[in-house]
Amino acid sequence: MRRQFYDLEGVDLRVRAIVVEMDFFFQWKFGRELVVTSVRRTEEEQRELYPEFFERVGRVRPSAHLDHPCRAVDIRSRDLSEAEIQILREYFETWWEELPGWAFLVNDRGGAFPHIHIQVGKKNSNE
Secondary structure, X not given: OOHHHHHOOOEOHHHHHHHHHHHHHHHHHHOOOOOEEEXXXXXXXXXXXXXXHHHHHOOOOOOOOOOOOEOEEEEEOOOOOHHHHHHHHHHHHHHOOOOOOOXXXXXXXXXXXXXXXXXXXXXXXXX
């Protein structure tokens, strides 16, 4: 996993711990590292990624990437097979699925930037 991910300030420690754990698991299982592609975002970056939402609703699409501390991480999935993604999903669901607001989502957004989105819930909340 890229060193820059370990040095980031302002990232929720729970999401960092999950991604590091999943990377250790993936390296053990497949001998390769996961690649983090996105962590925190500005509102401008979010608007550029989802312009249709902004045009339709008049505000930036809500995202755990915008929260401080950031509650979401994207992992590149274009180098992963469907079977590898499924194994990662099952690993996540075994340990963290039932926690409120925690999610493992596969997003291909038309194939341009395929990624796995992992997020944790807000602290002291059921969201």
